[in-house]
Amino acid sequence: MKEQSQNKKTPNYSGVLAVKVDDLTVAYNYKPVLWDIDLEIPEGVLMAIVGPNGAGKSTLIKSILGILKPIAGSVSIYGKPYNKQRKLVAYVPQKGSVDWDFPTTALDVVMMGTYGSLGWIKRPKQKEKKAALEALEKVGMLAFKSRQISQLSGGQQQRIFLARALVQNASIYFMDEPFQGVDATTEIAIINILKELRKAGKTVIVVHHDLQTVPEYFDWVTFLNVKKIATGPVKDIFNDDNLTKTYGINYKVSIQE
Amino acid sequence: MNSAQIEIQLIASLVAIACAIPGTFLVLRKMAMISDAISHSILPGIVVGFFITQDLNSPLLILLAAFTGIITVVLVEYIQKTGLVKEDTAIGLVFPALFSIGVILIAKNANDVHLDVDAVLLGELAFAPFDRLFIEGTDVGPKSLWIIGSILLITITLLLAFFKELKLSTFDKGLAASLGFSPVIIHYGLMSVASVTTVGAFDAVGAILVVALMIAPAATAYLLTTDLKKMLSLAIGFGVLSAISGYWFAHWLDASIAGSITTMLGFIFLIVFLFAPSKGIIAVMYREKQQRTEVSLLTFLLHLKNHTEERERHVNHLQEHINWQKVRAKTVLDLAQKNNMITMNKNIVSLTNKGDTFTSKAIDYIITNEDAQIEDMKEDFFLFRG
Numbered sequence: 001m002k003e004q005s006q007n008k009k010t011p012n013y014s015g016v017l018a019v020k021v022d023d024l025t026v027a028y029n030y031k032p033v034l035w036d037i038d039l040e041i042p043e044g045v046l047m048a049i050v051g052p053n054g055a056g057k058s059t060l061i062k063s064i065l066g067i068l069k070p071i072a073g074s075v076s077i078y079g080k081p082y083n084k085q086r087k088l089v090a091y092v093p094q095k096g097s098v099d100w101d102f103p104t105t106a107l108d109v110v111m112m113g114t115y116g117s118l119g120w121i122k123r124p125k126q127k128e129k130k131a132a133l134e135a136l137e138k139v140g141m142l143a144f145k146s147r148q149i150s151q152l153s154g155g156q157q158q159r160i161f162l163a164r165a166l167v168q169n170a171s172i173y174f175m176d177e178p179f180q181g182v183d184a185t186t187e188i189a190i191i192n193i194l195k196e197l198r199k200a201g202k203t204v205i206v207v208h209h210d211l212q213t214v215p216e217y218f219d220w221v222t223f224l225n226v227k228k229i230a231t232g233p234v235k236d237i238f239n240d241d242n243l244t245k246t247y248g249i250n251y252k253v254s255i256q257e
Numbered sequence: 258m259n260s261a262q263i264e265i266q267l268i269a270s271l272v273a274i275a276c277a278i279p280g281t282f283l284v285l286r287k288m289a290m291i292s293d294a295i296s297h298s299i300l301p302g303i304v305v306g307f308f309i310t311q312d313l314n315s316p317l318l319i320l321l322a323a324f325t326g327i328i329t330v331v332l333v334e335y336i337q338k339t340g341l342v343k344e345d346t347a348i349g350l351v352f353p354a355l356f357s358i359g360v361i362l363i364a365k366n367a368n369d370v371h372l373d374v375d376a377v378l379l380g381e382l383a384f385a386p387f388d389r390l391f392i393e394g395t396d397v398g399p400k401s402l403w404i405i406g407s408i409l410l411i412t413i414t415l416l417l418a419f420f421k422e423l424k425l426s427t428f429d430k431g432l433a434a435s436l437g438f439s440p441v442i443i444h445y446g447l448m449s450v451a452s453v454t455t456v457g458a459f460d461a462v463g464a465i466l467v468v469a470l471m472i473a474p475a476a477t478a479y480l481l482t483t484d485l486k487k488m489l490s491l492a493i494g495f496g497v498l499s500a501i502s503g504y505w506f507a508h509w510l511d512a513s514i515a516g517s518i519t520t521m522l523g524f525i526f527l528i529v530f531l532f533a534p535s536k537g538i539i540a541v542m543y544r545e546k547q548q549r550t551e552v553s554l555l556t557f558l559l560h561l562k563n564h565t566e567e568r569e570r571h572v573n574h575l576q577e578h579i580n581w582q583k584v585r586a587k588t589v590l591d592l593a594q595k596n597n598m599i600t601m602n603k604n605i606v607s608l609t610n611k612g613d614t615f616t617s618k619a620i621d622y623i624i625t626n627e628d629a630q631i632e633d634m635k636e637d638f639f640l641f642r643g
């Protein structure tokens with residue numbers, strides 16, 4: 001019941017903060033990868049995190065999710081620390097972060113999304129299986145449910161990952177480069193699902209590489225390069241100035257409105 | 258079969274099962290070498306434990322030795338984390354160091370310890386039935402049977418309880434962490450089970466065979482299935498099969514039981530490695546040959562599609578022009594004809610409608626790399642099966 005009410009918060013910039021990051025600093029071997037990041041992500045946005053390679057985009061997501069330990073700073077999800085709000089958050093890691101030769105099927109991978117709500121020891125049952133099948137259908141992969149995951153194409157694997165996040169029925173979705181190495185059809189399918197999530201009042205945060213598609217896909221953007229350069233609505237801040245500050249060379253936004 | 262023979266086979270089989278379970282996860286986590294490290298570096302733990310307890314089968318000794326196994330894992334990870342050496346180097350540094358401490362300890366106290374390096378490396382399964390457990394004066398069976406039986410029971414209980422967590426953290430550590438299943442706890446849980454199993458099995462089968470029993474059955478099973486549960490059952494099956502057939506092989510040869518079991522493990526792996534239906538060497542070679550033929554077929558069909566003039570479509574011309582040997586050209590022609598993609602009239606080849614559609618679709622696929630359109634073609638042709 002509690003979850004339901006949280007899911008039903010008014011969509012689109014209700015003024016509620018989904019994620020708040022304060023003074024976050026993360027370092028690998030004493031080399032700061034993220035430096036003193038302050039970030040406020042309003043509920044209901046579809047946000048891109050952009051920045052050059054090594055800017056700390058994945059690191060930012062992983063630190064918010066508690067996968068990496070920051071050396072300073074704090075993160076809150078709807079006003080509380082992450083480990084109290086796990087069930088509100090779903091995460092789609094980079095496709096390359098797992099071994100696709102692992103002996104398991106597409107359906108089984110999607111079922112893994114239900115493990116969080118099950119907790120330790122309890123096994124997934126019919127209810128979880130049903131949810132997983134629905135998620136597979138949503139991403140157009142139902143026909144592949146029994147297929148071994150190495151027998152799927154890159155785009156299909158990405159859809160399986162997306163389905164695994166959908167099955168968590170979260171309020172905030174973090175995705176690490178979901179468009180990496182997928183074909184055009186899959187890219188469109190994925191972005192449509194993300195837009196649906198936003199319509200349902202969810203907050204979606206995506207590490208994104210293709211600057212061309214930012215205005216088309218997203219309504220909110222964060223520029224990141226070790227430090228936070230800017231964050232806000234795409235229409236206000238996605239401009240040459242911020243791109244140049246982030247990427248260090250002169251950028252022209254070559255996108256026609 | 259006398260009762261000692263049955264007991265030896267039973268012990269060997271239980272050891273095989275107890276090893277196959279953690280072994281499967283070690284193989285999937287690409288940590289096979291860590292079991293080698295553990296099996297060697299528990300030696301000082303066993304020796305020190307033996308000084309304290311004076312009993313090779315004491316539970317305290319098992320825990321002490323297993324603890325050395327965990328120390329190995331911690332040390333390896335610590336050295337690796339410094340970034341100064343790679344993981345395999347770290348393993349290669351840690352376990353010989355610990356093992357050699359054990360060897361020196363044994364040598365210095367050889368007089369009062371009934372442990373020798375041979376027994377440590379190869380085990381003494383044949384003697385296992387002689388060391389018996391008595392409860393209130395009643396003989397309840399060999400001690401090793403009780404030890405490995407208890408360890409197996411714990412392992413199976415843990416596996417059933419935490420199967421989901423093990424699977425998740427093995428497949429996707431990041432997701433496990435974000436869902437609140439600490440990969441570190443699961444990792445050390447698995448390492449503890451592997452260490453305890455190694456120690457428990459050590460006395461019976463020795464350090465080398467423990468590694469073989471952990472890795473070989475799992476590696477064999479991996480080649481045969483794409484389902485984790487099946488992989489576990491197959492690994493257990495191969496372990497038991499090797500244990501029993503190895504015992505009789507040793508009986509027949511009058512040789513070391515541990516050595517024979519290891520030989521069987523290797524033999525079974527070899528057979529599967531060669532003949533596994535989809536991942537075996539022969540299947541892979543066959544598939545590659547098929548793919549080459551299919552690429553040739555496609556080249557040939559495309560040539561036909563591009564050339565309507567008869568001179569370009571004569572069989573002899575094809576041989577000269579596309580530069581194929583006779584056999585190759587014949588294979589390709591046969592394959593095309595069998596699939597009703599071409600017709601031949603006085604050695605002039607023409608595309609059928611089916612052949613024409615197939616060619617366009619295939620070329621389309623290769624250019625756009627879109628999967629949806631060719632799902633139906635995958636059935637007929639290896640080329641499109643990824």
